[in-house]
Amino acid sequence: MKVVTTRAEVREERAALGRLGFVPTMGYLHDGHLSLVREARARSEHVAASIFVNPTQFGPGEDLASYPRDPERDLALLEEAGVDLVWLPQPGDVYPSGFATSVEVGDVADVLEGASRPGHFRGVATVVAILLGVVRPDLLLVGQKDLQQSVVLRRLAADLSLVDEVVVCPTGREPDGLALSSRNAYLDEEDRRAATVLSRALRAGRAAYDAGERDAETLRRVIRDVVAAEPRAEIDYVSLADPETLVELQGPVDRAAASMAVRVGRPRLLDNTLLHAPDPGLG
Numbered sequence: 295m296k297v298v299t300t301r302a303e304v305r306e307e308r309a310a311l312g313r314l315g316f317v318p319t320m321g322y323l324h325d326g327h328l329s330l331v332r333e334a335r336a337r338s339e340h341v342a343a344s345i346f347v348n349p350t351q352f353g354p355g356e357d358l359a360s361y362p363r364d365p366e367r368d369l370a371l372l373e374e375a376g377v378d379l380v381w382l383p384q385p386g387d388v389y390p391s392g393f394a395t396s397v398e399v400g401d402v403a404d405v406l407e408g409a410s411r412p413g414h415f416r417g418v419a420t421v422v423a424i425l426l427g428v429v430r431p432d433l434l435l436v437g438q439k440d441l442q443q444s445v446v447l448r449r450l451a452a453d454l455s456l457v458d459e460v461v462v463c464p465t466g467r468e469p470d471g472l473a474l475s476s477r478n479a480y481l482d483e484e485d486r487r488a489a490t491v492l493s494r495a496l497r498a499g500r501a502a503y504d505a506g507e508r509d510a511e512t513l514r515r516v517i518r519d520v521v522a523a524e525p526r527a528e529i530d531y532v533s534l535a536d537p538e539t540l541v542e543l544q545g546p547v548d549r550a551a552a553s554m555a556v557r558v559g560r561p562r563l564l565d566n567t568l569l570h571a572p573d574p575g576l577g
Contacts, residue, residue, distance in 0.1 A: 295369075295372065295373040295377055295378060295379070295380060296378065296379050296380070297369060297380045297382055298379070298380070298381055298382070299381070299382055299383055299384065299387060300383070300387055301383075301387060301428050304379070304381050304428050304429060305428065305430075307379050308342070308379070308429060308430055311339070311340040311342075311378060311379065312338075312339040312340055313338045313339040313340065313432050313433075314338055314339070314340045314341070314342055314429070314430075314431040314432050314433070315333075315334030315335070315337055315338035315340070315341050315342070315431060315432065315433040315434075315435055315461075316334070316341075316342045316343070316344075316425070316426070316429050316431030316433065316434055316435065316457075317330045317331055317334055317341065317342070317343045317344075317377075317435050318343070318344045318346075318421075318422060318425050318434075318436075319343060319344065319345055319346075319368075320345070320346065320347045320348065320361065320476065321345040321346075321347060321362075321363055321364070321365060321368045321476070322361075322362040322363060322364055322368065322476040322479070323367075323368045323371050323372070323476075324466070324474045324475075324476065324478075325466050325474060326437055326439060326465070326466030326473075326474035326475075327437075328371060328375050329437075329463055329464075329466050330435040330436070330437060330463050331343065331372065331375040331376070331377055331435075332375065333435055333461060333463050334433065334435050334461075335375075335376055337433055337461065338432060338433055340378045340379070341375075341376065341377045341378055341379075342377065342378060342379040342380070342381070342429055342431060343372055343377050343379075343380050343381075344380065344381040344382070344383070344425055344429070345365060345368055345369075345380065345381075345382050346381075346382075346383055346388060346421070346425075347361050347363065348388075348417060348418070348421040349385060349417075350389070350396075350413075350416070350417030350420060350421060351413075351414050351415075351416075351417030351418045351421065352414075352417070353411050353412065353413060353414065356411075357477075361476070362476055362477075362479045362480075365382065369382075381425075381428070381429065388421065388424055388425075395420070396416050396419075396420045397416065397419040397420045397423050397450065397454075398416055398419070399415060399419045399446050399449050399450055399453075400449070401539070401540075402442070402445050402446055402449055402539060402540050403415035403416070403419070403442075403446050405442075405533075405535075405540050405541075405542075406442050406531060406533055406535075406540060406553065406555070407442050407443075407555065407564075408442070409531075410530055410531065410555060415442075415443070415446050418443060418446060418447075419446060419447075419450050422434075422447055422450065423450060423454065423456060426451070426456040426457055427456065431457055432457070432458050432459070433457065433458065433459050433460075433461055434447065434451060434456075434457045434459070434460045434461070435460075435461045435463060436460065436461070436462055436463070437462070437463050437464075437465060437466070438462050438463065438464055438465045438566065438568075439465040439466070439473050439474070439475065439564065439565070439566070440564060441551060441553050441564075441566040442540060442553070444460070444462045445537075445538070445540060447460055448460045448462075464573070464574065464575060465565070465566070465573075465575055466575070467493065467575040467576075470490050470493075471490055471493030471494065471497070471575070471576065472486075472489050472490050472492070472493060473492065473493065473563070473564070473565045475561075475563065475564070477561040477562075477563065478561070478563075480559070480560040480561040481558065481559060481560075481561060482559060484526065484559075485526060485558045485559030485560075488524050488525075488526035488527060488558050488559075489558045489563060491520060491521050491523075491524040491527050491556070491558075492521070492527075492554060492556055492563055492565040493565060493575075493576060494520055495517045495518075495520035495521045495532075495554070496517065496552055496554075496565060496566070496567045496576055497576050497577065498516050498517060498520045499513055499516050499517040499534075499552045499567070499569065500552075500567060500569055500573065500576060502516045503550075503569040503570075508546045508547055508548070509545065509546060509547075510534050510542075510543040510544050510545060510546075510547045510550070511544070513534050513547070513550070513552070513569070514532055514533075514534045514552075517532050517534075517552055517554065518532040521554065521556055524558075526558055526559065527556050527557070527558050528556065528557040528558075529554070529555075529556055530554075530555035530556060530557065530562065531554060531555055532552075532553075532554045533551070533552070533553045533554065534547070534550050534551070534552050535550070535551050535553070536549070536550070536551070537549055537550065537551040537568055537570075547569075548570065549568075549569075549570045550568070550569045550570060551566060551567075551568055551569070552566060552567050552568075552569055553565070553566035553567075554566070
């Protein structure tokens with residue numbers, strides 16, 4: 295595995311690689327990240343990854359400084375997983391002196407996380423555009439756990455022709471259903487127990503949908519009520535939206551993305567499911 299830091303090194307190494315799958319990360323890797331690597335290996339000849347805690351997607355007062363980091367462990371995991379190339383840049387490598395460009399992705403970036411964290415998806419879209427422009431992969435692999443991010447990145451890739459295909463992989467989960475996330479490291483024992491309310495709420499929504507319930511507000515309320523019953527959980531939003539546009543649904547629904555942001559103790563946790571599609575992790 296080759297580890298590089300500069301754009302020039304990435305381009306030099308990329309020139310020697312064939313069909314390439316790319317997994318961008320902010321590090322502190324877990325099996326959800328590694329599942330993306332495994333999918334990339336199955337779909338492409340070579341795999342590249344990046345580790346970069348992107349400052350432009352953090353707002354004032356968010357956890358940029360304290361975001362968990364362990365690059366040595368991350369590199370060992372990526373090498374074991376069979377990654378060929380890792381870009382480990384510093385902020386100045388990604389945003390050189392005089393950098394002044396940002397990328398806006400439109401309405402899909404303005405709701406849900408975009409409404410709660412203004413400017414977040416501008417930072418995400420900008421950094422991913424930079425990473426794709428330097429790495430030049432054939433495939434970009436992202437996780438469904440960050441549902442809105444996957445929608446934003448599919449739109450970015452399509453509009454700017456930055457990559458041939460965006461592959462969205464299923465959410466990785468702990469045995470008790472908790473979605474894998476680097477921010478789970480912030481949970482103490484009691485909050486870790488309480489955090490399973492997100493997956494339990496989504497499971498209740500899926501059960502209602504599978505039993506024939508199709509009214510959007512009823513499904514939204516089923517999910518919200520489960521979360522609200524957990525005293526350690528503070529709801530930011532519970533959404534039932536169109537899976538492509540993320541517009542909130544009303545009345546009878548067919549295809550629907552159920553998603554939420556819930557603060558449990560210190561971390562603000564995300565989870566989601568597509569009610570119209572199988573979700574093995576939720577049963």
